[in-house]
Amino acid sequence: MAGGPVGPVDATRVPRYGGPATFARLPRADEVTRFDVAVLGVPFDTGVSYRPGARFGPAHVRESSRLLRPYNPEVDAEPFGAQQVVDAGDVAANPFDIAEALEAVERHARDVLDTGARLLTVGGDHTIALPLLRAVAARHGPVAVVHFDAHLDTWDTYFGAAYTHGTPFRRASEEGLLDLEASMHLGIRGPLYDRGDLTDDRRLGFTVVTSPQIELEGLAGAVERLRRRVGDRPVYVSVDIDVLDPAFAPGTGTPEAGGLTSRELLVLLREFGGLNLVSADIVEVAPAYDHAQITGIAAAHVGYELLSAMARRPAPPALPGVAAPARAPAADEPVADVGLPS
DSSP, rough: OSSSEEEOTTTTOOOOOOOOGGGOOOBBBBSOOOOEEEEEEEOOOOTSSSSGGGHHHHHHHHHHHHHHHHHHOTTTTTTTTTSSSEEEEEEEOOOOOOHHHHHHHHHHHHHHTTTOEEEEEEOOOOOGGHHHHHHHHHSSSBBBEEEEEESOOOOOTTTSSSSSSSHHHHHHHHOOOTTTTTTEEEEEEEEEEHHHHHHHHHTTTTTEEEEHHHHHHHHHHHHHHHHHTTTTTTEEEEEEEEGTTTTTOOSSOOSSSBBHHHHHHHHHHHGGGEEEEEEEEEOOBOOGGGGGGHHHHHHHHHHHHHHHHHHHHHHOOOOSSSOOOOOOOTTTSOOOSHHHOO
8 A cells, every 4th residue: 555554543633532443543444445353243142141232342342442542562563553453343243133134244254254354353252253154264264263262162052042152163063164184172161061062062173271281381371282282273262251250241241250361361462473364353342331441441552462463474375175174073073082181
């Protein structure tokens, strides 16, 4: 772009509390001729199983992002100067029809990715990760998913429904969208339905680093596990804000005690500047439960670190042809019995 990327509104000239609330007060997609990364909102929460309200998450995270600044000293990166980042607005996801909503999300995501740009999607509930992964895998082939969450999200159904915020990564594995040798969860904690949940999760292609493991082994241990697992494969990052302890993210639908601190999560996300990050999402921010924008500010900084990571490594080219996806083993195929992996 002639003259370089268009960045945020200058806060020394226009007060931060004024003007349109795009993410980080960045330009809209229709205000530039091309872009490298699009921040896309998906105000959808029809897939939730407990507290609703994540449909208001994109607007809340945008409003909470007004204090973000152009230079990230922690990683010596200029996320809005090294690449053109835009706010691409919201997907009009049907709140009454999950299948139609997922089709709309996938269609919008493909349109952005087909320009050669990367996506940072702000939800919305975690159901939206499935259509986003469909779009990403169509461009890059099966990807390593690094999933930050309190919950596995590899359950089968709720009340017979296959597409909910607790099932996206099971469906993604079954559809061949995941790299089964490189995907992982971080921050998992709390009760499960059954020990078999862990066996199913391993069969679907994931390894687990729990929140207690991170506490005992430290961030350095978690970083080493991350690097060893992912390597240089194309990686998609999915951040459910409930990976944070409710003290740091009260505004979410399914809070669990014993989570990460905001500082710990941001340190972990900074590692993706050295990895092959193709796109990412931030989900499950429910502002009705969020006093003083605590959760919204945390989510905005998560987005900032992900954009900083994208700025530190050029976007990978699309595959000339999508590789044949690896299939998750069928439910009746043998798999080693596992606890939480070491």
